[in-house]
Amino acid sequence: MNTHSPDERWLTVSIPIGAFTARLNQLMQTTARTGPSMHSRLSLIHQTAKLYATEAAQQAGAPNPVVDIDELTNPPLLDLPIDEADEQQVIVRFSYQSDVPTVSSKE
Numbered sequence: 001m002n003t004h005s006p007d008e009r010w011l012t013v014s015i016p017i018g019a020f021t022a023r024l025n026q027l028m029q030t031t032a033r034t035g036p037s038m039h040s041r042l043s044l045i046h047q048t049a050k051l052y053a054t055e056a057a058q059q060a061g062a063p064n065p066v067v068d069i070d071e072l073t074n075p076p077l078l079d080l081p082i083d084e085a086d087e088q089q090v091i092v093r094f095s096y097q098s099d100v101p102t103v104s105s106k107e
Contacts, residue, residue: 005097007097007098008095008096008097009057009060009062009095009096009097010070010093010094010095010096011053011056011057011060011093011094011096012091012092012093012094013052013053013056013091013092013094014089014090014091014092015052015089015090015091015092016086016087016088016089016090017074017076017082017086017088017089017090018082018083018084018086020048020049020052020075020076020090021076021082023048023051023052024044024045024048024076027044027047027048027051028041028044031044041077041079042077045072045075045076045077046069046072049069049072049075049090049092049094050067050069050094052092053067053069053092053094053096054067054096056094057094057096062096062097062098063098064098064099065096065097065098065099066096066097066098066099067094067095067096068094068095068096069092069093069094070093070094070095071091071092071093071094072090072091072092072093073090073091073092073093074088074089074090074091075090076090
């Protein structure tokens with residue numbers, strides 16, 4: 001049984017696959033610089049999706065959101081060249097809550 005907080009919100013973002021892949025590659029390079037990595041490509045794809053989700057939640061008004069990825073559609077699972085003109089989209093559906101508790105006024 002899923003229980004949802006009344007403060008939980010859902011969003012979906014669509015990212016061009018080229019932009020998603022570029023950010024994924026940056027994350028891969030960053031983790032490679034810190035030493036041997038135990039991260040799989042799939043875990044790095046999830047981290048990249050979470051970065052995009054966090055930014056979208058912040059733009060929606062949650063300054064420090066706690067994000068949960070619910071669905072990830074069309075991520076670049078294979079390390080293949082991506083044509084910049086490719087119109088495919090990576091779709092990230094996620095839920096979030098602000099880590100700042102909401103204050104309800106009782107009068």
